[in-house]
Amino acid sequence: MCVWARRSRNLVRVTTTISFARGAPSLDIIDVEGLRAAADTAFTSDPGGLTGYGTSIGYPPLREWIAERHQVDPRRVLVTNGSMQADAFLFDALVGRGDSVIVERPTYDRTLLALRNRGADVRMVELETDGIDVAALERVLSAGAKPKLAHIIPNFQNPAGYTLSAAKRERLIELARAHDFTIFEDDPYVSLRFEGSPLATMLSMDGETVVYASSFSKTVCPGIRVGYLVGPEELIARVAKIATSTYISPSMVSQGIVYQFCRSGALEHSIETVREALRERAEALCGALASELPDARFVTPEGGYFLWIELPRGVDVNALFQAAAARGVQFVKGSDFVLDGAESSLRLAYSGVTPAEIEAGVKRLAEAYADISSAVPAG
Amino acid sequence: MCVWARRSRNLVRVTTTISFARGAPSLDIIDVEGLRAAADTAFTSDPGGLTGYGTSIGYPPLREWIAERHQVDPRRVLVTNGSMQADAFLFDALVGRGDSVIVERPTYDRTLLALRNRGADVRMVELETDGIDVAALERVLSAGAKPKLAHIIPNFQNPAGYTLSAAKRERLIELARAHDFTIFEDDPYVSLRFEGSPLATMLSMDGETVVYASSFSKTVCPGIRVGYLVGPEELIARVAKIATSTYISPSMVSQGIVYQFCRSGALEHSIETVREALRERAEALCGALASELPDARFVTPEGGYFLWIELPRGVDVNALFQAAAARGVQFVKGSDFVLDGAESSLRLAYSGVTPAEIEAGVKRLAEAYADISSAVPAG
Numbered sequence: 001m002c003v004w005a006r007r008s009r010n011l012v013r014v015t016t017t018i019s020f021a022r023g024a025p026s027l028d029i030i031d032v033e034g035l036r037a038a039a040d041t042a043f044t045s046d047p048g049g050l051t052g053y054g055t056s057i058g059y060p061p062l063r064e065w066i067a068e069r070h071q072v073d074p075r076r077v078l079v080t081n082g083s084m085q086a087d088a089f090l091f092d093a094l095v096g097r098g099d100s101v102i103v104e105r106p107t108y109d110r111t112l113l114a115l116r117n118r119g120a121d122v123r124m125v126e127l128e129t130d131g132i133d134v135a136a137l138e139r140v141l142s143a144g145a146k147p148k149l150a151h152i153i154p155n156f157q158n159p160a161g162y163t164l165s166a167a168k169r170e171r172l173i174e175l176a177r178a179h180d181f182t183i184f185e186d187d188p189y190v191s192l193r194f195e196g197s198p199l200a201t202m203l204s205m206d207g208e209t210v211v212y213a214s215s216f217s218k219t220v221c222p223g224i225r226v227g228y229l230v231g232p233e234e235l236i237a238r239v240a241k242i243a244t245s246t247y248i249s250p251s252m253v254s255q256g257i258v259y260q261f262c263r264s265g266a267l268e269h270s271i272e273t274v275r276e277a278l279r280e281r282a283e284a285l286c287g288a289l290a291s292e293l294p295d296a297r298f299v300t301p302e303g304g305y306f307l308w309i310e311l312p313r314g315v316d317v318n319a320l321f322q323a324a325a326a327r328g329v330q331f332v333k334g335s336d337f338v339l340d341g342a343e344s345s346l347r348l349a350y351s352g353v354t355p356a357e358i359e360a361g362v363k364r365l366a367e368a369y370a371d372i373s374s375a376v377p378a379g
Numbered sequence: 380m381c382v383w384a385r386r387s388r389n390l391v392r393v394t395t396t397i398s399f400a401r402g403a404p405s406l407d408i409i410d411v412e413g414l415r416a417a418a419d420t421a422f423t424s425d426p427g428g429l430t431g432y433g434t435s436i437g438y439p440p441l442r443e444w445i446a447e448r449h450q451v452d453p454r455r456v457l458v459t460n461g462s463m464q465a466d467a468f469l470f471d472a473l474v475g476r477g478d479s480v481i482v483e484r485p486t487y488d489r490t491l492l493a494l495r496n497r498g499a500d501v502r503m504v505e506l507e508t509d510g511i512d513v514a515a516l517e518r519v520l521s522a523g524a525k526p527k528l529a530h531i532i533p534n535f536q537n538p539a540g541y542t543l544s545a546a547k548r549e550r551l552i553e554l555a556r557a558h559d560f561t562i563f564e565d566d567p568y569v570s571l572r573f574e575g576s577p578l579a580t581m582l583s584m585d586g587e588t589v590v591y592a593s594s595f596s597k598t599v600c601p602g603i604r605v606g607y608l609v610g611p612e613e614l615i616a617r618v619a620k621i622a623t624s625t626y627i628s629p630s631m632v633s634q635g636i637v638y639q640f641c642r643s644g645a646l647e648h649s650i651e652t653v654r655e656a657l658r659e660r661a662e663a664l665c666g667a668l669a670s671e672l673p674d675a676r677f678v679t680p681e682g683g684y685f686l687w688i689e690l691p692r693g694v695d696v697n698a699l700f701q702a703a704a705a706r707g708v709q710f711v712k713g714s715d716f717v718l719d720g721a722e723s724s725l726r727l728a729y730s731g732v733t734p735a736e737i738e739a740g741v742k743r744l745a746e747a748y749a750d751i752s753s754a755v756p757a758g
Contacts, residue, residue, distance in 0.1 A: 022432070030430045035632075036422035043415035051409045051600035053401070081460050081604075085626040113624055221430035223631030225460075245492055247464040251630040252602030253414075 018361035020348040021330040023158060023305045028354075029277045030221045034266035035257060041264070042256035050256040056243035057236075058228070059255035065262055066228055070203065070212070075233050078240055081250040083188055083215035083227025087114060089239045089246075090211060090229060094148055094182060095120050102140070102150035102181075104132050106308070106337030106345075108158045111151055111186070123147065124339055127157065129299050131164030134171045147181045154202065156189040156304020159337045159347035163302060169202050176209045188215045188227075191271050193303035194279035208232055216258050218305070219271050225251065226258045275303075282307070284355035285348065288362035293369060305351040308334070315344045316372065323368035329361045397740035399727040400709040402537060402684045407733075408656045409600045413645035414636060420643070421635035429635040435622035436615075437607070438634035444641055445607055449582065449591070454612050457619055460629040462567055462594035462606025466493060468618045468625075469590060469608060473527055473561065474499050481519070481529035481560075483511050485687070485716030485724070487537045490530055490565070502526065503718055506536065508678050510543030513550045526560045533581065535568040535683020538716045538726035542681060545578050552581060555588045567594045567606075570650050572682035573658035587611055595637050597684070598650050604630065605637045654682075661686070663734035664727065667741035672748060684730035687713070694723045695751065702747035708740045 042050055049059065057063060058079025067074040080086040095101055097119035103111065105124035115122050123140060126133045132152060141147075152172065154164040164172075176183045185202045203212040211231035216224060229239060243249075261267055282301050289296050289309070297310045311317065317333050324331065334345025350358060421429055428438060436442060437458025446453040459465040474480055476498035482490065484503035494501050502519060505512045511531060520526075531551065533543040543551075555562050564581045582591035594606035608618060622628075640646055661680050668675050668688070676689045690696065696712050703710065713724025729737060 024432050027427045027430065030426070032422055032426040032430060035430065036419060039418035039422065039632075039636075040415060043411055043418065047409070047411040048406045049602075051406065051411060051414065051602045053403050053596075053601040081626050081629065088625050110624065117624060217432075222432040223428075223430045223628075223635075225626070225628065225630040225632075245489065245496060246467050247460050247604070249602075249604065250460065251604040251633040253418075253604075253636065254630040254632050256602075257418075257632065 017328045017330060018353060018357050018364065019330040020350065020353065020361060021332050022352055023349045024222055024352050025218070025274065026352045026354070029274050031261075031266055031270045031273065034261060034264070034270065035221070035224075038257045038260035038264065038266065041260045042253075045260075046256060050253050052252070054249035054252040054255075056240045056247075056249050058250060059252050059259060062226075062255045062259040062262070065259060066230070070201075070230050072207065072230055073233065076207070076236055077228060077230050078236050078243065079226060079228045079250055079255055080243065081227070081247065082217065082222075082225040083186070083213045084110060084114075085250070086213045086227045086229045087111060087184075087186070089242050090184065090213070090231075091115065091118055091120075092242050093235065093238050099149075100145055100147045102137065102145075102147045104152065104157065106159050106334060106342060107151065108153065108186075109332075109336045112337070112339075115151075122339065127160055127162060129162050131157075131162060131168045132172070134168050134175065137172075138175060141175060141179050147179070149182050149184050150176065151184045151186060152202075153186045154190075154199075155187055156192060156301060156306065158189070158304075159306050159332070159334070160308040161301040161304055161306040162299060162308075163199070166199050169199065169205065173202060173206045173209055177206075183210045185210050185212045187212060188218050189304040190214060191219050192275055192278055192305070194275045194282070195302040203230060211235065219267060219274065220258055220261055224254045224258060226254050278303070278305070278351065280355055281350040281353065281358060284358040285350045285362065288359050292362050292366040295369070305349050307348045307350060309346050309348060311344045311346075311369075313344060317344055317346050319372045319375075320346070320368055323371040324365055327364040327368050327371075329364040329368065331365070396707045396709060397732060397736050397743065398709040399729065399732065399740060400711050401731055402728045403601055403731050404597070404653065405731045405733065408653050410640075410645055410649045410652065413640060413643070413649065414600070414603075417636045417639035417643065417645060420639045421632075424639075425635060429632050431631070433628035433631040433634075435619045435626075435628050437629060438631050438638060441605075441634045441638040441641070444638060445609070449580075449609050451586065451609055452612070455586070455615055456607060456609050457615050457622065458605060458607045458629055458634055459622065460606070460626065461596065461601075461604040462565070462592045463489060463493075464629070465592045465606045465608045466490060466563075466565070468621050469563065469592070469610075470494065470497055470499075471621050472614065472617050478528075479524055479526040481516065481524075481526045483531065483536065484718075485538050485713060485721060486530065487532065487565075488711075488715045491716070491718075494530075501718065506539055506541060508541050510536075510541060510547045511551070513547050513554065516551075517554060520554060520558050526558070528561050528563050529555065530563045530565060531581075532565045533569075533578075534566055535571060535680060535685065537568070537683075538685050538711065538713070539687040540680040540683055540685040541678060541687075542578070548578065548581050548584065552585045552588055556585075562589045564589050564591045566591060567597050568683040569593060570598050571654055571657055571684070573654045573661070574681040582609060590614065598646060598653065599637055599640055603633045603637060605633050657682070657684070657730065659734055660729040660732065660737060663737040664729045664741065667738050671741050671745040674748070684728050686727045686729060688725050688727060690723045690725075690748075692723060696723055696725050698751045698754075699725070699747055702750040703744055706743040706747050706750075708743040708747065710744070
């Protein structure tokens with residue numbers, strides 16, 4: 001059953017498409033009332049701080065709150081308009097045209113694009129279910145690669161959902177020290193663990209070699225656009241200069257609201273809500289896949305938003321994408337997260353869909369899979 | 380009487396310095412209660428729009444509100460994290476290394492820096508009291524300059540406070556058409572006219588040749604960081620791509636609050652408050668200068684934040700700056716707004732100081748001027 005509506009000159013299907021495409025939370029797990037209350041408190045308690053020009057380091061009370069969370073000096077923290085802006089500033093500071101940068105394979109498509117737009121020499125190193133293949137990285141380094149940076153998403157990776165093991169975290173730091181590159185620990189999902197024990201951040205293991213980024217997009221909400229960097233003081237000062245000459249400061253109003261949200265305890269409550277919902281959604285997804293799509297290979301996620309599916313070699317996920325769209329279900333093709341290959345893989349985001357939608361969506365996906373499996377190849 | 384306090388390892392003087400340095404409004408002319416109410420309405424009436432991921436074009440209702448104000452199609456509008464970010468995106472889209480760009484002399488120091496950081500060939504054309512010297516610009520163009528862009532602050536220019544006449548607006552557009560360059564009409568102060576009649580924007584005269592930027596920093600508050608661009612649809616689409624790959628979107632929360640602030644009528648009320656205060660402050664400043672510092676030449680501003688002072692040739696404003704700091708008064712040196720010269724000029728911002736502070740500040744400035752006039756040159 002589909003409803004069609006005219007929207008900006010195109011006919012689009014609305015209301016019934018089930019989307020596993022966007023890594024975004026559904027509105028029901030966002031604490032809107034907590035945000036409204038935080039805004040009220042923020043304007044009342046610090047009108048000058050919220051409304052006046054800030055500086056590019058961010059809203060000082062929030063900067064201090066973040067510093068305390070990470071047990072670092074506040075001068076090592078810089079708050080940004082979302083953490084993708086933090087990535088952009090960091091790349092501007094560290095990555096020049098032709099510079100070699102290590103990324104995981106697969107990795108977040110926007111990071112890949114940002115690096116390629118800067119003319120970086122992007123080297124992908126295979127991601128295993130316990131994180132980047134450090135032996136393969138070592139071979140790349142021994143063969144003469146001189147990376148400036150290694151971009152690592154340690155927890156519940158986007159797109160794969162995998163988590164970097166403690167041993168590999170240590171090994172990565174050893175390699176970074178020996179080969180003189182910076183580890184960019186990109187960690188937006190860290191608080192969204194719903195199983196197992198949290199692992200120490202690489203930042204906490206080596207504050208000189210590691211630059212860390214995270215965000216409130218997954219714990220407060222994405223539309224607030226508050227992300228941050230933690231790094232060596234000298235680097236943060238350099239990034240602050242770039243930020244000043246780009247936009248003066250991120251929204252002081254957004255940051256003031258986030259600060260009050262954190263301070264009031266609403267953050268911890270919100271994290272609990274989100275975690276619980278994600279746990280349920282991941283469970284529903286894994287259950288539905290096991291019963292409806294037994295050809296799908298995947299690792300049950302311990303946190304985060306994403307699940308990575310590998311279908312049998314030779315399955316054309318481009319065709320599956322079309323067939324799925326026709327049946328009203330969306331996902332992102334694996335090939336979007338690599339420079340080449342991954343033609344039989346796909347990413348499912350379960351953050352924005354309810355368990356009931358997940359069950360219905362996986363049924364449709366299985367039907368689409370049956371469609372392409374039974375189809376005679378054209379030509 | 381000075382109070383000293385320890386702040387981040389430096390001794391700084393607090394509470395009694397009078398600053399004419401920063402182009403920022405004082406807290407007393409910001410409608411904090413209106414902002415608090417707007418935030419309340421925004422979270423209540425559109426929780427999904429505020430909290431979810433937006434897109435880089437901005438919060439759609441605000442985009443439409445801006446489009447209506449400028450009588451353009453919404454597809455020609457893009458909202459940004461403050462208007463300096465709009466400048467940065469536009470320069471990224473239009474200005475390459477070595478490209479020639481026309482700017483006014485003097486002009487906003489951050490624009491100068493942004494262009495120089497991009498390796499642009501910056502050509503300054505003298506600013507007259509009725510705007511850029513179009514005859515001089517014509518000579519530059521006839522001599523073979525092929526600018527990509529001319530950056531113009533048409534109303535109550537920063538730093539000079541001057542306004543571009545209607546005749547010069549027309550002439551500029553003719554020159555831009557004939558020599559195939561884009562006019563970047565940078566217009567954050569347009570609503571802050573407290574005398575005379577408003578002039579038509581160049582945008583309204585030629586929507587193809589002109590790209591327009593403005594902001595809510597001066598009419599709502601700076602900390603909210605909401606600026607925008609209006610330009611040809613194709614260019615805005617290109618800028619939207621750059622913005623997406625930089626920060627996904629500006630703060631949807633900030634934009635939702637601004638939208639409700641506009642919609643409720645608080646904006647018009649706020650503009651009235653700000654205008655009235657600026658009118659009083661400009662009057663106090665001009666009166667105090669006339670009586671205390673008769674050597675200062677200036678044009679009485681009709682709006683905006685700034686007044687430009689030319690002191691007699693040979694007066695060393697570097698020395699005045701030091702002497703003024705010693706007496707607890709701050710301004711920005713004229714030389715900051717040019718590539719070279721302007722050693723006897725300075726900018727006074729009257730937006731952040733009350734009439735009483737202005738009178739005391741000008742007295743101190745006159746004393747500092749007397750200090751350097753009587754001093755025997757060193758060496």
